[in-house]
Amino acid sequence: MQNELFKEGLTLMLAGMGTVFVFLTALVIAMTVMSRLVGRAPTAARTSGATDDEIAAITAAITEHRRK
Amino acid sequence: MQNELFKEGLTLMLAGMGTVFVFLTALVIAMTVMSRLVGRAPTAARTSGATDDEIAAITAAITEHRRK
Amino acid sequence: MQNELFKEGLTLMLAGMGTVFVFLTALVIAMTVMSRLVGRAPTAARTSGATDDEIAAITAAITEHRRK
Amino acid sequence: MELVTEIWRGSGLYQITGGQAIMLVVCLGLLYLGIAKKFEPLLLVTIGFGGLLSNIPGVEIATGDGLLYLLYTAGVTNGVFPLLIFMGVGALTDFGPLLANPRTLFLGAAAQFGIFATLLGALGLTSLGWADFSLRDAAAIGIIGGADGPTAIYVAGRLAPDLLGAIAIAAYSYMALVPLIQPPIMKALTSEEERKIEMVQLREVSKTERILFPLVLLLLVAMLLPSAAPLLGMLAFGNLMRECGVVERLSDTAQNALINIVTIFLGLAVGSRLQADLFLDTNTLFILALGIVAFGIGTASGVLMGKLMNRMSSNPINPLIGAAGVSAVPMAARVANKVGLDANPHNVLLMHAMGPNVAGVIGSAVAAGIMIMFTS
Amino acid sequence: MELVTEIWRGSGLYQITGGQAIMLVVCLGLLYLGIAKKFEPLLLVTIGFGGLLSNIPGVEIATGDGLLYLLYTAGVTNGVFPLLIFMGVGALTDFGPLLANPRTLFLGAAAQFGIFATLLGALGLTSLGWADFSLRDAAAIGIIGGADGPTAIYVAGRLAPDLLGAIAIAAYSYMALVPLIQPPIMKALTSEEERKIEMVQLREVSKTERILFPLVLLLLVAMLLPSAAPLLGMLAFGNLMRECGVVERLSDTAQNALINIVTIFLGLAVGSRLQADLFLDTNTLFILALGIVAFGIGTASGVLMGKLMNRMSSNPINPLIGAAGVSAVPMAARVANKVGLDANPHNVLLMHAMGPNVAGVIGSAVAAGIMIMFTS
Amino acid sequence: MELVTEIWRGSGLYQITGGQAIMLVVCLGLLYLGIAKKFEPLLLVTIGFGGLLSNIPGVEIATGDGLLYLLYTAGVTNGVFPLLIFMGVGALTDFGPLLANPRTLFLGAAAQFGIFATLLGALGLTSLGWADFSLRDAAAIGIIGGADGPTAIYVAGRLAPDLLGAIAIAAYSYMALVPLIQPPIMKALTSEEERKIEMVQLREVSKTERILFPLVLLLLVAMLLPSAAPLLGMLAFGNLMRECGVVERLSDTAQNALINIVTIFLGLAVGSRLQADLFLDTNTLFILALGIVAFGIGTASGVLMGKLMNRMSSNPINPLIGAAGVSAVPMAARVANKVGLDANPHNVLLMHAMGPNVAGVIGSAVAAGIMIMFTS
Numbered sequence A, B, C: 001m002q003n004e005l006f007k008e009g010l011t012l013m014l015a016g017m018g019t020v021f022v023f024l025t026a027l028v029i030a031m032t033v034m035s036r037l038v039g040r041a042p043t044a045a046r047t048s049g050a051t052d053d054e055i056a057a058i059t060a061a062i063t064e065h066r067r068k
Numbered sequence D, E, F: 001m002e003l004v005t006e007i008w009r010g011s012g013l014y015q016i017t018g019g020q021a022i023m024l025v026v027c028l029g030l031l032y033l034g035i036a037k038k039f040e041p042l043l044l045v046t047i048g049f050g051g052l053l054s055n056i057p058g059v060e061i062a063t064g065d066g067l068l069y070l071l072y073t074a075g076v077t078n079g080v081f082p083l084l085i086f087m088g089v090g091a092l093t094d095f096g097p098l099l100a101n102p103r104t105l106f107l108g109a110a111a112q113f114g115i116f117a118t119l120l121g122a123l124g125l126t127s128l129g130w131a132d133f134s135l136r137d138a139a140a141i142g143i144i145g146g147a148d149g150p151t152a153i154y155v156a157g158r159l160a161p162d163l164l165g166a167i168a169i170a171a172y173s174y175m176a177l178v179p180l181i182q183p184p185i186m187k188a189l190t191s192e193e194e195r196k197i198e199m200v201q202l203r204e205v206s207k208t209e210r211i212l213f214p215l216v217l218l219l220l221v222a223m224l225l226p227s228a229a230p231l232l233g234m235l236a237f238g239n240l241m242r243e244c245g246v247v248e249r250l251s252d253t254a255q256n257a258l259i260n261i262v263t264i265f266l267g268l269a270v271g272s273r274l275q276a277d278l279f280l281d282t283n284t285l286f287i288l289a290l291g292i293v294a295f296g297i298g299t300a301s302g303v304l305m306g307k308l309m310n311r312m313s314s315n316p317i318n319p320l321i322g323a324a325g326v327s328a329v330p331m332a333a334r335v336a337n338k339v340g341l342d343a344n345p346h347n348v349l350l351m352h353a354m355g356p357n358v359a360g361v362i363g364s365a366v367a368a369g370i371m372i373m374f375t376s
């Protein structure tokens, strides 16, 4: 048994998942802060694909790329 | 006279034309067999450019590429 | 003071502007001669963007490239 | 007479090895899946045909100065092709749903557990003496669980070029099989009530937020995990071209001519790794087996994280959208939507699932960065 | 004063050689043929302009690290550009007429006799001591008779790079001259009755047959003549992308942006071989002379094979379509159609001639494979 | 614990230098100018983002085998990218106004004085011991005054690769600032009466003239100044494809897919020269200062030449169009038009200004050729 290598893998798993969560948590915070700062300034808002039409259009566009 | 070289050329000519015919004969056979096998299965047929319209369209398409 | 280098620059400036003018003068002459030779032969003339519509179209086209 | 012998000896029938014959059949199988079953056809058709070309005996196509080998060295070993594809994906992707609901990034994070569990699995096989994967090999195999083709090819090109063929095939095949792999796991881990949960409509996202998002992402990568910067940087660049509104001609080209050209080249180049002597190996079987485990674990951890978030959150979260966190854009989001509709015909989850879906792309690029940093 | 001398010595008027002056005139002639006469303009305009650039004295364009030299090494010596063009041609070509009537492949086979007769001619000139062509040179010259530009460039780049300029010029010029070269030969070898023969309408070809055809072609090449696999493989790949129906965006790009970019690069790169000291040579004159002989012999053998097949077949075959077997797609097919219409105004041969026409592309690629195998 | 330390040491926050932090801010500023102010967005967005990527600490992007470094060596040091852009510009440019009024070439000539004056300025700074520019450096800096991005990048890549980043930034920034830089100078040097001058309508230009123009230009370059042949040759090639009418598919691709792909690559590659240790330097400040002087002098000499020509000519010439001779197509022509309209609401100078505007492109390419010949 190459226990060394397996241990190294375990470390990498813990550090890896940890970093993924730390990074994405930081991104959540950064996006939230950014959105609030932007929200204060009056800007031309654009709907975020909330309608069914837009859902269809976006999916179609991505699908077209992946499926063709 | 470099007769050696010319003889080599003659050999290449005979072997070459021979191989071209052998290969294309094999292709004729393979295509025919393939078409028959496919023909047995019911498939959505598509006209093979047999109409005048299609003749025009195909020629135009190829011509467009070569002539422009 | 690196006078040598500065002098070399002066020379290059004189020679450079001189060559630019010589070259563009030659081009003016060549274009004029070419246009006259062509003018003799009867050719399908095409307006040189003299109308306001064309001005708009050309500017729009170039702008589209540079600005987008 | 001699000449006929020479031609016969030059023929494929004379020279072909058993391995090449098997690989020709395998590649025809990939083409069948791509064309008849429409499984990720952009890549399975190009990789499959590249594989056919690469197993023709006695001619330099995938070796020497053959076209496929030139493409492989020009764009795969150095990562150029996957990075350009990532730029195109960025130009094609709408991050609006993620901006409207940033918390779904956690779902994209959780689903990356499949990557690391698989890495551990590969090392476990090695510890047991069944396989012989190095840490770098295991990292590259794990990334299959990221369910993102260009990321997998990028990492494999860097860490384990010998395994690139098998890893790419596994990644694209399982991405195509997401509608078969995910639903049983999703149903097993959720109750009927959870699957019926309807989510609140997403808020509006302003143009400014859309423009700033790629820059925020890039700066965060730069500060926290530079080794993920090539992948996420090109994704952000493509998305900035898309959203900034002043370089539409570049964005169009990145989304069309350029990504298409690179896809053709990348597919052929990856196909060149399907040469029999590189591909036919017990390693390949292990990689295929580990890959499907990776997808399963990723799906499960995404769903479980969805359940956890639903309990902790004031706004209801349907745990099904967690399964979309594996990426496999947009297939996984559509699967989540479909399973949700089965439970509740009024439950349109698609847009909500797009958030974790694109979050999964970011998540696996982050995981790739960690792998590369840790093993180089 | 010294400076003026230096500028004068740097000028083209001071440095130009007689050969360069001649080549500038030759290249202007090529541009005239391409633009005013519309002879194969895609290649004659790009090659012609590349030739102009390459004969400007005293500047590195076609040498050193000049753009045209870089393009030449990047894509001509290794065959990359012709292979990508072949992929695009595959994506542009409809093999339906050939599938509807596979026997026309024999016409495409017969017309390749021009290739081998010319090879023999080149060696004959050498035997007589008039020229000094090696077997590889002769093979590359013969391929002009294939009437297919990318095939000629591919073979010349492999076997006789020194002759590439002359071979490419001969191939494209004579392809453009097909409407002048072929009709007299066609009329001399056929009777009025033969030219009036109407052919039965082609059968329908199913989508499945169209998809399987490139795969059948590839597998046959793999088994019988691997050395033709790069050319025919890329042709088959392009055609599979066209017909399979699931990768339309790749097929579009292969037919448009990609083939156009490569055509520009290939034309300029081939033009770089029109440098005076490479091109102005008695060899070039011999190549031009041999090339036209090749076209003539190819046309004649195609027509004669058509006569033979007409006698042996139950369905009537108009021998004129045999002339289309030289390739020169689609010009040769249109010439056959026109000569047929002259004899019988109701006789539309165009679609019937497209079969041998595309068969000629396959035939000359097969001949190219034999040449490469035999001489390497 | 060790691992956390390792991750922390791998992070950007740990590794970042002050210079990199400054450059990240500078690059965000370039993006702001490109996106919010719409200053030359095609290049400022791509260069700016490339600069961001290149200042991420601890990862090979702009160095080693990173993507941006590969792009830089593949297309900037050898001039390939700027030359392909020039081909696209040729395919996009209508030389009709210049053909209708060839004398406006003199305005394009005069405006190049900014180039040479700036060269002298750079050498003056060196003579004073303030800077340390070689003759090649000074020549590359001077070319900023040509107000033509690809020409500046081409010359800098050849003569002063170390200064390429600063030169490209200066060239594109000032081109974008033309509407602010030029009007005060134009108004200071002309009287109200001069600005009101209306010009006679341009004559018609035939298709033949349009086709012959790029050939005349090329042959003249070949005879008089071969060192300018790469730049002007590719410009002429693009324009010939545009005007000859027989290769529309190539012209379309040169104007769209190809120029867009190359613009993306060129922008990223130039951005790679914005690495802090290459860019942050007193030289950069001198280059930015000299660049704006170059624009000012070029504008002034164009206007003064316009005044001179107006006095010597029978047809009236509005001196404002002389300012368009700096190039910066089409911005400078639009500025001339606007200043003219301010003085006389019926005075549409746009088309008249397009002549000197495109003449300025030719003029600065000629100047580039002289610089390269003289300093190599």
Ligand code: NA
Pocket: D145, D146, D147, D148, D325, D326, D327, D328, D360, D361, D362, D363, D364, D365
């Ligand atoms: Na993922």
Ligand code: NA
Pocket: E145, E146, E147, E148, E325, E326, E327, E328, E360, E361, E362, E363, E364, E365
């Ligand atoms: Na042929």
Ligand code: NA
Pocket: F145, F146, F147, F148, F325, F326, F327, F328, F360, F361, F362, F363, F364, F365
């Ligand atoms: Na200029």
